[in-house]
Amino acid sequence: MSNAEDRDNKRVETDEQLMAAFTRGSADAFSGLFQRYKAPVFGYFCRRLEDRSQAEELTQDTFLAVLRAAHRYEPTALFRTWLYAVALNILRSHRRKAIFRAMFSGKTAEHDEPLAVSFVETELILREAVGKLDPAEREVLLLREFEELSYAEIALVLHLPINTVRSRLFRARTALHDLLAAPKSAGRQLVRAEEH
Amino acid sequence: MTTLSHPVAPEDVMALIDGELTAGEAAAVSHHIENCAECSALRDRMRSTSQSLSDWAVPPAPETLDATFQTQLAAAARNSKLLRMGSGFNLRNWRIWAVAGGSAVCGALALVVFTTSISYYGEHAAAKPQQLMAYMEPDSASAGFAMASRAAPKTRTVEPVAPNDKQWFSQAGAKVGIIGGAGGAPQPQTPAGAPMIARTASLTILVKDLDSARSGMDAILARHHGYSAELTISDEAPSRGLQGSLRIPASDMDAAVAELRAIGRVQREKQAGEEVTEQHTDLVARLANARETEARLRDILANRTGKIQDVLDVEEQISNTRGEIEQLEAEQENLEHRVEFASVDVELIEQYEAKLGGPSTSISNQMRNSFIAGLRHAGSSLFGVVLFFEEYGPVLLLWLILLGVPGMLIWRRYRRG
Numbered sequence: 001m002s003n004a005e006d007r008d009n010k011r012v013e014t015d016e017q018l019m020a021a022f023t024r025g026s027a028d029a030f031s032g033l034f035q036r037y038k039a040p041v042f043g044y045f046c047r048r049l050e051d052r053s054q055a056e057e058l059t060q061d062t063f064l065a066v067l068r069a070a071h072r073y074e075p076t077a078l079f080r081t082w083l084y085a086v087a088l089n090i091l092r093s094h095r096r097k098a099i100f101r102a103m104f105s106g107k108t109a110e111h112d113e114p115l116a117v118s119f120v121e122t123e124l125i126l127r128e129a130v131g132k133l134d135p136a137e138r139e140v141l142l143l144r145e146f147e148e149l150s151y152a153e154i155a156l157v158l159h160l161p162i163n164t165v166r167s168r169l170f171r172a173r174t175a176l177h178d179l180l181a182a183p184k185s186a187g188r189q190l191v192r193a194e195e196h
Numbered sequence: 197m198t199t200l201s202h203p204v205a206p207e208d209v210m211a212l213i214d215g216e217l218t219a220g221e222a223a224a225v226s227h228h229i230e231n232c233a234e235c236s237a238l239r240d241r242m243r244s245t246s247q248s249l250s251d252w253a254v255p256p257a258p259e260t261l262d263a264t265f266q267t268q269l270a271a272a273a274r275n276s277k278l279l280r281m282g283s284g285f286n287l288r289n290w291r292i293w294a295v296a297g298g299s300a301v302c303g304a305l306a307l308v309v310f311t312t313s314i315s316y317y318g319e320h321a322a323a324k325p326q327q328l329m330a331y332m333e334p335d336s337a338s339a340g341f342a343m344a345s346r347a348a349p350k351t352r353t354v355e356p357v358a359p360n361d362k363q364w365f366s367q368a369g370a371k372v373g374i375i376g377g378a379g380g381a382p383q384p385q386t387p388a389g390a391p392m393i394a395r396t397a398s399l400t401i402l403v404k405d406l407d408s409a410r411s412g413m414d415a416i417l418a419r420h421h422g423y424s425a426e427l428t429i430s431d432e433a434p435s436r437g438l439q440g441s442l443r444i445p446a447s448d449m450d451a452a453v454a455e456l457r458a459i460g461r462v463q464r465e466k467q468a469g470e471e472v473t474e475q476h477t478d479l480v481a482r483l484a485n486a487r488e489t490e491a492r493l494r495d496i497l498a499n500r501t502g503k504i505q506d507v508l509d510v511e512e513q514i515s516n517t518r519g520e521i522e523q524l525e526a527e528q529e530n531l532e533h534r535v536e537f538a539s540v541d542v543e544l545i546e547q548y549e550a551k552l553g554g555p556s557t558s559i560s561n562q563m564r565n566s567f568i569a570g571l572r573h574a575g576s577s578l579f580g581v582v583l584f585f586e587e588y589g590p591v592l593l594l595w596l597i598l599l600g601v602p603g604m605l606i607w608r609r610y611r612r613g
Contacts, residue, residue, distance in 0.1 A: 042257040126252045166207045177245045
């Protein structure tokens with residue numbers, strides 16, 4: 001690595017600067033981006049897919065796609081927004097392929113909603129509740145809660161008006177609150193019945 | 197919760213938690229929430245929902261992810277292959293293969309269509325006339341003959357240049373002679389046993405000046421000892437034209453047509469040949485029979501005696517036979533004339549050139565005419581569309597049902613993902 005590249009890596013801090021350094025030829029810059037985002041992107045797929053190995057595979061695909069499409073990256077957009085847009089496209093493509101394969105293999109397609117991979121009760125309840133949300137609203141909710149994207153960033157990723165993002169997020173949170181409240185009340189009723 | 201009782205929307209309460217409001221908006225909403233139990237409860241619900249979700253943990257990213265990615269990145273850094281894959285040509289990209297495959301199929305189809313048309317035109321517009329010319333032309337190398345020209349004596353020997361040639365007239369030493377009986381009309385020079393072909397051609401030529409083109413055409417006719425069987429000149433706007441049916445000696449036809457082509461720009465050309473050998477042979481045979489019958493009847497009339505009625509009957513028979521002979525001779529002559537003189541239909545069209553200072557119609561008339569023409573065009577195009585759908589509509593509908601419905605279902609299922 002040249003001295004100039006070393007100086008670049010020391011100086012760059014933001015995602016966008018790392019991307020710029022990568023497009024100039026610094027492989028370490030992209031490694032830095034990968035280290036920053038591998039866990040969030042893996043979590044993104046884990047919350048949306050039932051199979052962890054598939055989540056891992058799609059995470060690899062996402063970074064590979066970013067690597068290939070680096071020349072198309074516009075510094076005017078935040079890298080994070082762009083990365084999640086790429087991840088979303090890969091997820092959609094994966095789902096389309098799964099449904100298409102299922103049409104011919106006769107097997108049922110992979111569930112659209114995330115399923116349990118852990119039997120911890122809280123997590124199970126959360127997964128089930130989130131899985132019951134409307135897919136469009138769920139996507140907004142997950143991007144906000146876990147990927148911590150702003151409304152404007154979500155609007156960019158999903159190609160939606162910002163007001164639609166707000167209203168969908170509100171409906172999703174309200175629906176999720178109701179869904180999460182229902183099992184608790186049901187559980188409390190069950191406990192009371194056992195006490196009697 | 198209504199906007200009448202709450203100056204802030206529920207989404208604003210949510211946005212406050214998410215930090216999506218400006219400082220001013222945030223202050224206003226916070227102030228309202230402090231004084232509104234309902235909005236305060238909503239804020240708590242939203243917070244608790246977000247808090248609940250934070251319990252949803254995912255496993256850490258596996259280490260294998262690092263290893264795989266580092267390998268890919270190393271490969272990219274080594275030869276920039278991955279970067280090139282995104283920016284340029286990539287053989288693993290299915291789109292490139294799809295485009296290449298589509299182009300190949302289109303190219304193959306175009307090639308098939310092109311070669312089919314070439315072979316069609318080659319067979320029907322070029323090869324056939326060439327074959328015919330080979331039969332007709334005295335010095336055609338392809339026919340393998342050194343034949344006498346039209347001006348040569350009527351009987352001469354034709355010597356084959358290529359003895360192995362299995363063409364029509366490969367009989368060595370075949371005589372070129374007069375076809376038909378003695379005392380008939382002048383006969384075309386055709387080798388005995390060779391096909392008799394009546395040649396025709398039609399030319400549409402665009403010329404700059406009709407008058408000079410006509411002079412040129414007349415000169416060509418005179419040069420080749422031809423004549424004009426019919427000539428029509430049209431002087432109507434927007435461009436003048438001439439239609440002529442020319443008769444040119446068959447042996448001179450190619451040269452004459454070549455000279456006619458030079459008059460202007462050829463828009464359309466067609467050449468054809470009709471073989472009339474069988475028709476001619478039949479005529480000759482019938483004529484010979486008729487002449488023989490006539491001779492026998494004359495012999496009967498001269499040498500036999502009998503009743504007057506019998507003599508009258510024989511004379512009537514002779515008269516009928518004579519009429520038949522003359523009719524057959526006329527047919528034969530006509531047929532041979534068609535063989536001897538090729539028919540060339542020429543259409544000369546003068547290029548339209550607008551002239552300054554010419555008679556002009558008024559603007560209102562021009563506008564009216566244009567409007568009527570426009571209406572007519574609109575009507576004809578509409579009618580054309582109706583005719584098209586009438587003709588191809590059922591087929592399109594059939595294929596739309598056969599392919600469109602399953603395609604739409606597949607696409608819907610595909611998009612559902």
